[in-house]
Amino acid sequence: MRVRVGAASxxxxxxxxxxxxxxxxxxxxxxxxxxxxxxxxxxxxxxGQQGWxxxxxxADQDVCDVHVTLxxxxxxxxxPASTGDHSSFYTADTLAAGNLDYTAFRVTAPAAxxxxxxLTLNVDYRLLPPGQIxxxxxxxxxxxxxxxxxxxxxxxxxxxxxxxxxxxxxxxxAPVLIKKDTPTWxxxxxxxxxxxxxxxxxxxxxxxxxxxxxxxxRDSAGLDGGSALPVGQDDFVRVRLDATAxxxxxxxxxxxxxxxxxxxxxxxxxxxxGAV
Numbered sequence: 552m553r554v555r556v557g558a559a560s561x562x563x564x565x566x567x568x569x570x571x572x573x574x575x576x577x578x579x580x581x582x583x584x585x586x587x588x589x590x591x592x593x594x595x596x597x598x599g600q601q602g603w604x605x606x607x608x609x610a611d612q613d614v615c616d617v618h619v620t621l622x623x624x625x626x627x628x629x630x631p632a633s634t635g636d637h638s639s640f641y642t643a644d645t646l647a648a649g650n651l652d653y654t655a656f657r658v659t660a661p662a663a664x665x666x667x668x669x670l671t672l673n674v675d676y677r678l679l680p681p682g683q684i685x686x687x688x689x690x691x692x693x694x695x696x697x698x699x700x701x702x703x704x705x706x707x708x709x710x711x712x713x714x715x716x717x718x719x720x721x722x723x724x725a726p727v728l729i730k731k732d733t734p735t736w737x738x739x740x741x742x743x744x745x746x747x748x749x750x751x752x753x754x755x756x757x758x759x760x761x762x763x764x765x766x767x768x769r770d771s772a773g774l775d776g777g778s779a780l781p782v783g784q785d786d787f788v789r790v791r792l793d794a795t796a797x798x799x800x801x802x803x804x805x806x807x808x809x810x811x812x813x814x815x816x817x818x819x820x821x822x823x824x825g826a827v
Contacts, residue, residue, distance in 0.1 A: 585612050585678060585702055589651075593670075595711040599662035599746025600782040605653040606672065606708070610646040613679035615697035617644050619654045623670035626710060629657035643690040645679070645697070650686055662746035664712040672706040715744035715783075720811060720818040723785060726804065727792075731826040734764070734793040739772075739809065739822060741787070743780035749814040751780045753788045756808040760797035761824075763790055771812075780813065794826040801827055 589607040596602060606619070618637040621628045630638050640652035661668065678699045684690065721742045729735035739753060752771040755763045765772045772788035780786055799805065804825040811818040 585614055585676065586610055586617075586646075586674065588672070588706055588708075591706065591708050593658075593708055593710045595713055596658070596660040597715050597744065597746075597783045598660055598664050598712055600784075601657065601659040602783070603655050604658045604710075605655050607651060607653045608640070608646070609651050610648050612648050613646075613681070613684050614676045614702075615645040615679050615695055615699075617646065617654075617674070617676045619675075620673045621656045621658070621670055621708075622673060623668065623710075625661035625664060625668050626670065627659040631655055631657075643695075645684065645690050645695050647684045647686045647688060647690070658710065660710065660712045665714055666712065668710040668712055670708050670710055672708055673703075674706065675701070675703045677701055717744045718818075719743070719745040719748065719816065720780065720813075722809060722818070722820040722822070724822050726823040726825065728825050728827060729792045729794055731794045731797070731799075731801070734791050734795075736789050736791050738787045738789055740785050741774075741780055741811065741818075742785050743782050746782050747814065748780040748782075748816075750778055751786075751811060751813045753790075753809065753811045755790060755822075756810070757792075758797070758799075758805055758807065760794070760799070761807075762793040762796070764793065765790055792824075797826060799826055 587609040589609060593604045593606070596604075617639050619639065620630075620637050630636060638654040638656055640646055640654060642652050646652050677697055679695070679697070680699050683695060684693065721744065723740045723742055724738070727737045729737060741751075751774050753773075754771045757763050766789060772790050774780060774786045774788055776786045802825075804823050806821040807824045809820050809822055
């Protein structure tokens with residue numbers, strides 16, 4: 552099996568948001584007699600970032616029982632729950648000639664990487680006898696008897712890994728408005744741009760009359776998603792703010808200092824706060 556290269560790879564940055572970014576297209580290479588890998592370069596990741604990476608394929612012949620794995624030194628690779636130890640096409644493990652579909656891999660980029668990482672796609676498939684499927688068939692529902700000669704190939708791909716030029720921690724919270732007569736839970740959101748932001752804890756330095764209570768009556772607040780701020784993703788802490796004794800005019804706002812500590816470092820910033 553030979554490979555032709557053509558279109559795009561996708562990173563769905565781990566994210567619960569479902570946001571998608573595209574890698575740059577690559578130029579075409581040799582003709583393939585079964586499948587075409589549309590791009591040999593995966594989407595760019597930050598060191599230590601985790602996310603879903605897709606490779607787009609086009610069938611040049613009818614294929615079935617397509618299994619694809621991604622291997623190489625450095626990254627950690629996982630697969631969709633529906634396939635377990637490999638990936639296959641989104642619609643089905645079968646693809647009609649002329650159609651496009653993608654395979655997905657959950658990749659964690661090496662935390663120490665600062666340059667592209669070489670990986671390998673390992674592809675196994677069968678060539679279907681002519682006439683079993685058509686280009687416009689709905690392969691989610693159609694029963695296909697997968698038979699025919701087996702094929703396999705290993706394809707080199709590149710995972711670009713580029714460190715962020717932004718600060719390790721970014722505070723993303725918009726101005727916070729709380730109730731003056733009732734304690735209010737406020738959310739403070741951060742984004743991580745570097746790996747190893749472990750044991751992430753947050754404290755506020757309130758003005759006189761404003762009381763801050765942390766979850767569990769602890770002396771600081773932890774992240775909602777775990778102890779580490781993830782790379783290239785947002786997470787938040789929640790604090791309860793009691794302004795009942797705060798002598799602040801209803802239309803005034805103040806800057807409240809925010810400090811985050813994590814293994815080996817810290818962040819200082821502030822949120823804009825008002826009470827009504």
